[in-house]
Structures are given as C-alpha cells and as structure tokens.
Amino acid sequence: MYHIAPTMLCADLFKMRESMELLDKLGIDWFHIDVMDGNFVPNFAFGTDFLRQMTTVGKSPFYLHLMAARPEEYVDLFAELGVEYYCFHYECTQNPFRLCQQIKKQGMKAAAALNPATPVQFLRDLIPYLDAVTLMSVEPGFSGQRFMEFTYQRIKELRALADGFKLLIEVDGGIDIEIAKKCIDAGCDVVVGGYFTLFQKGKSIEKNYETFRQAVRNR
Template sequence: MMYHTSPSLLCADQLRLGETVELLNGLGIDWFHIDVMDGSFVPNFAFGADAIRAVCSAAKRPVYAHVMAVNPQNHIESFAALGCDYFCFHLETTNNPFRLCQQIRAAGMKPAAALNPATGVERLADLLDCLDAVTLMSVEPGFSGQSFLPFMYDKIAALHRMIGGRPVLIEVDGGVNNEIARRCLGCGCDIVVGGYFTLFQKGKAISECYQSFEEAIKEEKV
C-alpha cells in the first residue's frame, strides 16, 4: 500500500511560498492542497486567482483546489483556466452534486467532494462513481491549527468500506500529526493533509518534517 501526503499551502510561510513550492516539488509529495475560502461558507479568506495561478505554474505535482465557497459552480471554469488538476467542492454547498461533477470533468479537472465533520458519509453513497477523491474534514473548516476530532477514525473506516474497489481516494484534512496520520492511514485513508502539526512545524525545516512523517507512517501495518 502506498501512503500519501499533501502539503496545505495555507500553513506555509506566505512570504516564501514560491521557494516552498520548489522545495516540496522534490520531496515526493502527491499533490499540493490549496485552500480557497470565500468568507461566507467559512469565516476566513484565502488564496485568490493570482496566487493559485502562480502555484499551478510552479508546481510539478497536481494541484488540489479545496473550494470552501458557496456557489462552487460559478468557479469551475476559472479554476480550470488557472491550471488546477482537482476541484473539490463541499457537499454542503450544492443541491446538484451530479451536475457539478459533470461540469468539473468537462472542464478538464478531476471532481472531488469534501464533507464537514457533521456530514455523514452515507450522503456520498450514490455520488462515489462520479468522484476521484473525497476530503473528510477532521476539524471545522476555515482555520488551521485546530485539534483533530477523534470520531473521524470510524468515519474514515466507514467511507473506506463504502468505496470498496472504486478508484476514489480518501483525503483527511485537519489537525493531523504524525501519530494521527498513522492511525488515519490504518483506517483506510490514502492521503493526509500536512499542516502545522506535520510538514510545517515551527522551528523545523520542511525536509526534516517530511522525513519524520515518512518514518512515522512506515510503522503502520495495514
């Protein structure tokens, strides 16, 4: 089984973002997780078009746009034009997820859906065949540095069982440290978002943090 990590660029040093992307390109990460927040669906703002375009231009790995915004259908074409590879919308923001997935795929991106902690995975049962990935929020969306919600282990396992043999990746986002990452991977997730508790630890080099992460998850037997 392959383990994956996706650095959250929201947690990176914003004054050195380009340098950070170049460093991460060479570390073996699986994709860049870039948060987009509109100040409405979540109480925060993050990453406008110019920043996303710059990241997409510099990234040698896929760019996963986690769109925490109302009316996600209004942003599909623009995010495709910016160069994003994945477009992840929140299931809570739409009544037409099947149409949204079709529009995302037609624009040349891979559709993904995110679920807030209070949203049950059973709501994805009929949608899974339309998705390439699911992001399970393990904290309330909108701010980095929150504590992981422990009931998420069961939720990860339930989604893993529901997916079965489908080629749908499970990403876990929020409050993940190395120990939590190991447990999440053991429950069936494929990718953990690397933030302040893993890849961007204060006072440590990113490469050092990544090595520690890799060593920690190799201990998991699945």
C-alpha cells in the same frame, strides 16, 4: 501507497516560492490548496491571482479544496489555471451530480469534501462520480485546530461505501504523525500535512517531511 499532501495555507507566505520548489524536489504527491470565500467559512484565503502565480511555480498536481458557496460558478476558472483535482463541499451545492459532470468536462478530477457533521452516507450514490473525497477532521476555515477523534470511524464507513470503486480518501485537519498512522490504518489514502507535521515552526520542511514520510510509510 500512502500519500502526503502539504496544505499550503500553513506555509510561510513570504517564502511560498521557495517552499513550493523544495516540496516539489522532495517528491510530494500533490499541493493541497485551500480557497476560502469568507462566506461558507469565516476566513479568506488564496485568491485567483495568487493561485495563478502558485501554479506557475509548483510542478506537482494541485488539489483545490474550495471552501466557498456556489462551487459550480468557478469550475471554468480553476480549470484554466491548471488545477488537477476540483474539490467542492457537498454542503455547498444542490446539484452534486451535475457539478461532477461539469468538473470532468473541463478535464479535472472531481472530489467532494464533507464537514464533520455531514453524514458519510450522503455520498453513497455520488461515489461512482468521484475520484476523491476529503473528510474534514476539524471545522473548516482555520488551521491549527484539534483533530476530532470520531473521524476514524467516518473513514471506515466511507471506505466500506467505496468498496469496488477507485476512490482516494483524504483526511484534512489537525493531523500529527500518530493521528496520520491511525487514519491510514482506518482506510484513508491521503493525509494533509500542516502545522503539526510539515510546517512546524523552528524546524526545516525537509526534516519534517522525511520524518513524516518515514513514519507514515513504515508505521
């Protein structure tokens, strides 16, 4: 089973409620929620008040992708909001094992994200403590960037490292339908849908989702 995760950063903010309710009905696997602090990445997105409103609307699980410094300081806050996956950037913490323990203590699933330049091998010993890994296929911070082709090899490397563990591999950034197929063939479980798939301008989310879903699952 392969999963499609809409990144709500690409949704129309003025129609967020309608978009989330529609995506829930379509049967998405989880909402990919980007939180950016303007420090680790040069952009800001989805403050806690706005996210609190989102969690009251969305029924599907929330995958929090935290692009922020000091991720250990926000675990309790996002646990309180009902987040299911807490994904921190490996580059942002000096104590990833302790952070995973902290996340799971609060009842969430632990996930780590890797920037394109961070070697996959860095996660070798951390994998047993993780439920998911997000491989960035663009530099984090802005949507609409071009997919980095070497990501396919990184997926294969991570899948080999995770052999024997129940680890979900998510790929995030610049994914269109053809790229999604190649990512799945390389070994990923979850593809993030953004501007090039689910939220293409001039097309309905329903039509985009069905086209994406059929292509990914019947490739």
